[in-house]
Amino acid sequence: MQVGKRTISHLKRPSYTYENYRETANWLLAHTQQRPKVAIICGSGLGGLADLLENKTVFPYKDIPHFPHSTVEGHASQLVFGDLQGKQCVCMQGRFHFYEGYNLATVTYPVRVFFLLGVETLIVTNAAGGLNPSFKVGDIMLIKDHINMPGFAGQNPLCGPNDKRFGVRFPCMSDAYDKDLSRLAKEAAEELGFSAFIQQGVYCMLAGPTFETIAECKVLKTLGADAVGMSTAPEVVVARHCGLRVFGLSLITNEVVTDYESQKKANHEEVLETTKMRTMDLQGLVSNLLAKM
Numbered sequence: 541m542q543v544g545k546r547t548i549s550h551l552k553r554p555s556y557t558y559e560n561y562r563e564t565a566n567w568l569l570a571h572t573q574q575r576p577k578v579a580i581i582c583g584s585g586l587g588g589l590a591d592l593l594e595n596k597t598v599f600p601y602k603d604i605p606h607f608p609h610s611t612v613e614g615h616a617s618q619l620v621f622g623d624l625q626g627k628q629c630v631c632m633q634g635r636f637h638f639y640e641g642y643n644l645a646t647v648t649y650p651v652r653v654f655f656l657l658g659v660e661t662l663i664v665t666n667a668a669g670g671l672n673p674s675f676k677v678g679d680i681m682l683i684k685d686h687i688n689m690p691g692f693a694g695q696n697p698l699c700g701p702n703d704k705r706f707g708v709r710f711p712c713m714s715d716a717y718d719k720d721l722s723r724l725a726k727e728a729a730e731e732l733g734f735s736a737f738i739q740q741g742v743y744c745m746l747a748g749p750t751f752e753t754i755a756e757c758k759v760l761k762t763l764g765a766d767a768v769g770m771s772t773a774p775e776v777v778v779a780r781h782c783g784l785r786v787f788g789l790s791l792i793t794n795e796v797v798t799d800y801e802s803q804k805k806a807n808h809e810e811v812l813e814t815t816k817m818r819t820m821d822l823q824g825l826v827s828n829l830l831a832k833m
């Protein structure tokens with residue numbers, strides 16, 4: 541991991557002020573004519589989604605005031621503005637993870653900036669391990685709900701003083717994932733002939749960076765999780781706090797290991813390989829969803 545001055549200041553940073561978010565948003569508004577209503581966060585290996593955009597303006601994260609940057613392979617570090625299906629969008633090519641050493645205020649920093657840019661809908665994507673035995677590698681799971689496991693242990697991005705300019709102290713999370721958007725995505729997938737590999741289910745976030753033990757996978761299954769990853773929940777919590785509509789999808793990049801006799805081992809290379817196989821399909825799905833929104 542790079543230990544440049546900038547990285548260290550982000551790791552240590554306890555929180556941000558409203559003015560920090562505002563400065564970032566104002567800087568972006570001054571540097572692009574685009575006024576996005578939709579933001580897309582690309583998961584590991586899923587940065588190709590930004591290729592969908594037309595009339596692009598690209599900002600490396602390092603040039604954007606207060607913006608963190610990604611340290612994980614499969615995550616470029618740039619914010620891409622552009623049009624998709626006639627809608628102005630902003631796409632994060634590279635997200636931030638708790639396991640990188642960032643606190644959750646940093647992990648979720650872009651989401652509040654999007655809110656201040658006028659974004660109304662957040663599309664989150666991730667690579668995830670399949671827990672549900674009926675899931676196959678390469679399936680796309682529309683996220684119905686999540687289990688924010690770090691939240692159980694006190695790591696919720698909304699811990700700390702509440703700024704009412706973003707949202708209420710105790711936000712509801714029983715409606716985290718927008719049902720209408722999910723229905724539209726299902727329709728979009730059916731039209732594209734994707735029904736054979738579309739699933740719906742519950743995403744469980746663990747802190748990472750270790751992949752799960754066999755016993756942990758067994759626990760997650762009994763908790764009702766269908767897929768497991770190391771992201772997404774904090775971004776969704778912060779998005780819902782400030783009133784953004786959320787649609788999420790997980791690409792099932794690997795089957796988790798639940799058998800002590802198995803020789804299989806989870807690894808990031810397999811994760812990235814699977815994302816390559818489904819890149820075009822994911823682009824088609826997101827594009828068709830945007831057309832319906």
Ligand SMILES: O=P(O)(O)O[C@H]1O[C@H](CO)[C@@H](O)[C@H]1O
Binds near residue numbers: 637665769808
């Ligand atoms: O959630 P995204 O960013 O898609 O990445 C997933 O893939 C990586 C592990 O291979 C972890 O970062 C996990 O969270």
